[in-house]
Amino acid sequence: xxxxxxxxxxxxxxxxxxxxxxxxxxxxxxxxxxxxxxxxxxxxxxxxxxxxxxxxxxxxxxxxxxxxxxxxxxxxxxxxxxxxxxxxxxxxxxxxxxxxxxxxxxxxxxxxxxxxxxxxxxxxxxxxxxxxxxxxxxxxxxxxxxxxxxxxxxxxxxxxxxxxxxxxxx
Amino acid sequence: xxxxxxxxxxxxxxxxxxxxxxxxxxxxxxxxxxxxxxxxxxxxxxxxxxxxxxxxxxxxxxxxxxxxxxxxxxxxxxxxxxxxxxxxxxxxxxxxxxxxxxxxxxxxxxxxxxxxxxxxxxxxxxxxxxxxxxxxxxxxxxxxxxxxxxxxxxxxxxxxxxxxxxxxxxxxxxxxxxxxxxxxxxxxxxx
Numbered sequence: 001x002x003x004x005x006x007x008x009x010x011x012x013x014x015x016x017x018x019x020x021x022x023x024x025x026x027x028x029x030x031x032x033x034x035x036x037x038x039x040x041x042x043x044x045x046x047x048x049x050x051x052x053x054x055x056x057x058x059x060x061x062x063x064x065x066x067x068x069x070x071x072x073x074x075x076x077x078x079x080x081x082x083x084x085x086x087x088x089x090x091x092x093x094x095x096x097x098x099x100x101x102x103x104x105x106x107x108x109x110x111x112x113x114x115x116x117x118x119x120x121x122x123x124x125x126x127x128x129x130x131x132x133x134x135x136x137x138x139x140x141x142x143x144x145x146x147x148x149x150x151x152x153x154x155x156x157x158x159x160x161x162x163x164x165x166x167x168x169x170x
Numbered sequence: 171x172x173x174x175x176x177x178x179x180x181x182x183x184x185x186x187x188x189x190x191x192x193x194x195x196x197x198x199x200x201x202x203x204x205x206x207x208x209x210x211x212x213x214x215x216x217x218x219x220x221x222x223x224x225x226x227x228x229x230x231x232x233x234x235x236x237x238x239x240x241x242x243x244x245x246x247x248x249x250x251x252x253x254x255x256x257x258x259x260x261x262x263x264x265x266x267x268x269x270x271x272x273x274x275x276x277x278x279x280x281x282x283x284x285x286x287x288x289x290x291x292x293x294x295x296x297x298x299x300x301x302x303x304x305x306x307x308x309x310x311x312x313x314x315x316x317x318x319x320x321x322x323x324x325x326x327x328x329x330x331x332x333x334x335x336x337x338x339x340x341x342x343x344x345x346x347x348x349x350x351x352x353x354x355x356x357x358x359x360x361x
Contacts, residue, residue: 014244017244021240025239035236036355045245048241096296105227112224112225131229132228133229160191
């Protein structure tokens with residue numbers, strides 16, 4: 001499919017977008033924290049992928065390559081537009097009426113989502129790829145252009161930072 | 171927001187936060203005798219493990235791909251194929267052509283600063299000929315999709331975008347283009 005897309009076959013590329021769209025969008029959503037920015041970043045990532053298909057080397061898995069493009073793009077956006085100290089709620093936060101436990105569980109998840117957008121961009125990227133997308137350490141290192149020990153260090157610091165941000169809620 | 175460096179942060183009982191983080195993520199690690207009796211260490215470890223539990227839940231949370239995404243990606247990709255190269259000058263000694271992509275980059279860069287635009291995308295294209303193929307002799311059109319910023323009036327924003335893009339391409343490349351503006355969304359958050 002990649003080979004066909006490389007020759008300019010739009011239908012083949014569309015299949016790739018459908019197939020990998022969810023993963024690319026998820027990463028953008030977790031790193032940027034809101035649906036509108038995520039949709040835009042995912043769109044941009046695929047357009048860049050299209051332009052650079054000829055640079056895709058078959059030795060890297062396509063998913064790794066797409067993860068790299070979307071992650072880099074989101075990290076650049078975050079650096080360019082540092083998150084406001086406290087952004088307004090990204091999604092409709094008013095919890096649906098329901099058992100108190102469900103509401104509490106949703107608020108905890110919302111707190112985590114917000115915390116992810118406030119971590120340093122490098123830490124957030126490592127955490128999202130490893131813990132949310134389930135990439136291996138080696139894959140994360142490859143995507144972020146660094147080493148496995150560096151990835152482990154970032155994950156470690158990311159956890160400590162999450163703890164510091166989230167220790168207030170109990 | 172991080173006052174002290176991680177490696178220096180200690181609990182009141184003297185335990186180092188960094189070590190607790192290490193321990194909480196290592197399933198094989200067992201709590202030390204000190205931790206078994208130290209309420210502070212227990213609380214931190216519990217919290218760290220709770221955060222890992224939350225991460226696992228977030229990982230399992232289904233994320234719905236916006237319906238528009240595939241369509242909007244393909245629209246831009248088709249646009250970039252159709253725009254290809256635009257001839258900006260034809261002289262007796264050769265022609266100057268500019269890629270549609272180069273123009274996109276400049277338009278989006280300049281467009282970001284137009285008041286009332288929260289976000290902006292440009293897609294140059296050629297008008298199509300009768301058989302539906304890009305017509306190299308037809309004037310170029312630039313499709314601009316934008317997200318407005320509340321409360322700027324949208325018609326005024328669209329007009330400002332059209333004016334700015336037309337001027338830009340005239341100055342930069344001597345191109346006379348039509349600019350179609352589509353407001354796809356309005357952002358109401360403070361920025």
